[in-house]
Amino acid sequence: MDVTTTAVGRDTLFRTYESFFTNVQFSGNFRVVVTIDHAYGISAAERKRSIDYLTELPQRFPRIREVVVEQFSRPVGLAKALSVLISHATAPIGIHLEDDWEILDRIDVDGLIEQLDRHDSTAIVFGNEHVARGGTFERPDEQADLGELVRLVGASWARYHLPLCPHLHRTRRWAPTVAKALAETDELRCPDDRIREHIIERGGWARHNILWTKKILARDIGRDWLSARAGHKSIVPEHDHHQLAKLPLTLPEELPRARSAALARQSASIMPEVSTRLRAAADDDGEFSYPILLERGDGALVWDVDGSSYLDFVCGRGSVTLGHNHPAVTNVIRDRVARGTALSLPTPSDLGVAELVLRSMGSTGAVRFFDARAGALRSALELAQWSTGRSHAVIAGPRWSATTSDAYRYVPLDSAGSELRLIEAIRADPPAALLLTASLRHPISSELAEHVQAACADVDALFVLDETFTGFRVAPGGLRGSLGIRPDLCVFSYGLASGLTPAALAGSLELMRRLEDLPLMRTEPGVSLLTLEIAKATLREYARADYYQRLTTLGNALIEGINTAAVTAGLPALLSGYSAAPRLTLPGPWAERFLTATARRGLLLRRGINFLTAAHSETQIDFAVDVVAETISAFAPELRASAW
Structure with missing residues (x-):
């Protein structure tokens, strides 16, 4: 029997194989075929440990008669690695394992082969926690009970699923189906989705008769591994920017122009x-x-x-x-474009990005997204005017943050005595809000931030901190975190989504709910789904410790x-x-x-x-x-x- 695995050389492979070969019960022998792609920044030393482990497998488990390892000289992506893997499959019956699963219980392979023949199935998938979530195997109208096995029917989301998670398969059906799906579908999409759509388009559900074990036999350990590394799922070929830290080519004295x-x-x-x-x-x-x-x-x-x-x-x-061209950004663009970029209604990405923004601030509250900084600032100031009943605001910071409107008074912070003038402007004629723009030219001192916060509190003005350039750059949570201040509203923009300039307005839930009462919000453009996906990928990268x-x-x-x-x-x-x-x-x-x-x-x-x-x-x-x-x-x- 062939045991096929697409791997990247990470140490999760050890748990996958140790748990599988310890729990599997089979009267025959095994031939192990593994492809090793370059992904997730796995070091050469870590890949070598994986290869050494594979080399020693026959000594650890005598029923393994041969180990075939295909290494790629450059990143090729999951789909191409899978195509190479399939080309090595020769045994009539095979088991496919990815390198990020753990087998939880005994697997009677001989018994499953009998069931495969009895039901004329292409594959029997090992029940796992990931697919079982949400009651996939518990709704009576979505399953056909076959004793220890189940066939998903009706409206079940996994009815047409011929997944790459651990399973037993009939090679002469499984391999051509997977190969053809990868050849005929969009190469930028997830292989699981491509195989599923291929089966739907070809009406292959009855032919393949895919079965699942009722018992939960496998657990996905790759998600925890990625989470610990603050990583992102890699489907297409990727590269590590630290490996691409090259220098420019030597240029001629006169630049070609x-x-x-x-x-x-x-x-x-x-x-x-x-x-x-x-x-x-x-x-x-x-x-x-x-x-x-x-x-x-x-x-x-x-x-x-x-x-x-x-x-x-x-x-x-x-x-x-x-x-x-960071892989966290380019991968999510490819994936999102393939699945639609304008879905008309809210998506889980809105919630996901909002949670990541609040988490980075170390704060609770609420977030509203805008297509640009101007909309977030305008909304913050109008919210302040509406909340306080006052007509004007004070704006402090670099000159490019100034406005010519009579409703705003500008106080520059680029000369001696300007900080004192700002405090006087707040106390002399209490504004609806102080908008303090964090300048990269003239860093804000903790003393100024504390004095401004106190002055705003004394006159019941909202303190709005504009962290367009400092947020997600100078420290976790921006200046809000590094200076230990608590503005009423924060504006973030550059750095929210690497390469793009959307904006976010964050504040207390009570204050942010009032935004819905503003006439402005009915016409303020929102943020595209693609931008939100890029923001989510970017903020996850910031979660890396370094x-x-x-x-x-x-x-x-x-x-x-x-x-x-x-x-x-x-x-x-x-x-x-x-x-x-x-x-x-x-x-x-x-x-x-x-x-x-x-x-x-x-x-x-x-x-x-x-x-x-x-x-x-x-x-x-x-x-x-x-x-x-x-x-x-x-x-x-x-x-x-x-x-x-």
Whole structure:
């Protein structure tokens, strides 16, 4: 009998095989066939332990006469690995096991083979807790009782299920059905779903007559394994960004720009905003620094349309937090697109993302999602006006957060005495709300946050903290967590869904319920299902223990290395601010030349705020420091003479 398994080299395989071969009762012998794909960041050492274990299986269990191991040189994904596995199946009867199941009780294989023949079935699936949840085997109108076995009928969701979870099968039926399903259906979808739909389309339910054991014989241990690693289910080929921590190719002294220039000219004639976006990417102050049109990104690298590669610290102006083409994002996009992106009614994703946001804040309450930051801020301020009966609000923070409306008073926080003026503005004429935007240029001190919170409480004004850029970047729970403050409402945006800019408004359940009474909410656009799925995948990645610490560690190394080079050359420190989002200061007249020089060396920076991502590596940080040090050396005399 063949025992076939698609594996990734993780240690769950040990539990799967130990529990199976300890519990199985069979009068014949076994031939074990295993494929090992690259997934979930399994190290080479861990894969080797799995291979050594497989090699020793015949010594551990003498009924195993042969072990065949197929290793792939690169990630291929579950479907392709399954196709290779099937090609090795030769025995008339086989058992399929994935590498993340545990067998819970004795399995009489000889008895099951007799049942397979008696009922002319393609497969007998071992009952498991995952499929049994929700009473799958308990509803009388959805099952046909066959003694120790059951056939699912009627409206049962698993009626057409020929699953990859542990089962006994007739190879000459099972293998061609699976192979054909994988050949004819969407390769980006889950193989289980593809096989099920193939059976439905071909009317194969009666032919296959799939049976299940009533007894729960197997338990899914892969979900707990993924949860412990804060991982995501991998169906399609994936890669590990830390393994892709490459450096840009050496560029010529003069950057190739032929295609960039042609596209820029064409765009300017029909899309003037393209030039604006280029300037914004290059410089907070809107000065044009390098004429680059980017075409793709992978990890921490980006490529322009002329084929030059760069180490990226612009990172979508902060929206890209995990790195470009991160598997957590790309996998969920492929899966969601295949299952529909606009389902008209709420889905479990709404609830899932809301729970993850609240969990990251270490808070209870409620969350509302918006397609952009502006909608969340507008709703927060209107909610404050409606709740307090007051007509105006105070807005404090960087100048780009200001508004020209008479209903808002703007207080900048970028000069001496500005903090005192803010407290006076709150107490002198109590507003409906204070909207405090957490600036990456001028970090908010814990003293200011506490004074603002106290002032708002004294005059019954709502304290609204805008963490568009600091949330999910500077610390778990953003500044709310790191400063130990409790604003009435929090706004999150960049970093909520890596690569996108939706927004979330969070607050107490009592306060958030009042949003439904606002006329504005009837017209405020919601967030797409695809965006919510990306947000869910992103927030799960942040749950990895080292995400925030990694950004801080790499950011500190970047700041220290570049500032040391600057001071050594007789210049002021160039980087300041938050470790995960350091601010680059350059004299205006030299910014364009300096940034173009770093771009020629393969480094993409901007004057103003730059961003670290989960994809950056220590090697890449060293590369960035070396490039900036070389550029400082080339420009040092002119920079020392410039006004800072």
